[in-house]
Amino acid sequence: DALYCRSLNEDFHPDVTPIILAAHHNNYDIIKLLLDCGAEIQDPETYEFQSEAYTLEHSLGTVNVYRALASEAYISLTCSDPISSAFELSFKLRELSERDYEFRFQYSDLAHQCEQFGAGLIGQIRDSQEQNTLLCTDPGEILANNAIDVHMPYKVKKAIRYGQKL
Structure with missing residues (x-):
């Protein structure tokens, strides 16, 4: 559960998980640790968003997921x-x-x-x-x-x- 926890307050977007946040910061060590524990970033087409579809918040969540997928450290470790x-x-x-x-x-x-x-x-x-x-x-x-x-x-x-x- 901790691998896919989400922020309950306004500090982060509700669709940001720890691995997405680590990928945003391109933190190789944290990404590797989370991947070793079984975390992954799902494809945005199959990602389980917390926000409602067809809203601005959902669109921001999609951008956040793609931003994490485009991380050099994440690409290097997963591909x-x-x-x-x-x-x-x-x-x-x-x-x-x-x-x-x-x-x-x-x-x-x-x-x-x-x-x-x-x-x-x-x-x-x-x-x-x-x-x-x-x-x-x-x-x-x-x-x-x-x-x-x-x-x-x-x-x-x-x-x-x-x-x-x-």
């Missing part, structure tokens, strides 16, 4: 392929910025944050062998077939599909 996850989330946030007009700037900023994070991870590549392995390998393929196909630039195609510009 086996953080670069692809950052690309996908950036694309989804850009779509939300077009759909949810009142929060378009917040969603755009979060999309840009995810783009920067993905580009920063790619910027850590040290040599051409690492570059080839990282950009041309689909983690799902490795797990399914125990083989690496280095001829298809998997992440490059994914970046193009999701419109990554950085």
Whole structure:
């Protein structure tokens, strides 16, 4: 129960849980501790909001959840392929910025944050062998077939599909 507790006063939004708050502050250690205890941030489509649907408070709760999902520490700790996850989330946030007009700037900023994070991870590549392995390998393929196909630039195609510009 403590992992999903919520504020009973006006200090925090009623939909903010401890892991969401830790992700807002990008606190790697606290996020890791909460994840080890079984906490997770649910997808906003399935998230159990405390606020009523179709209200401003509900919309703010949705922004808070996406803000937590866009945390670099949270992405790093929960995704086996953080670069692809950052690309996908950036694309989804850009779509939300077009759909949810009142929060378009917040969603755009979060999309840009995810783009920067993905580009920063790619910027850590040290040599051409690492570059080839990282950009041309689909983690799902490795797990399914125990083989690496280095001829298809998997992440490059994914970046193009999701419109990554950085």
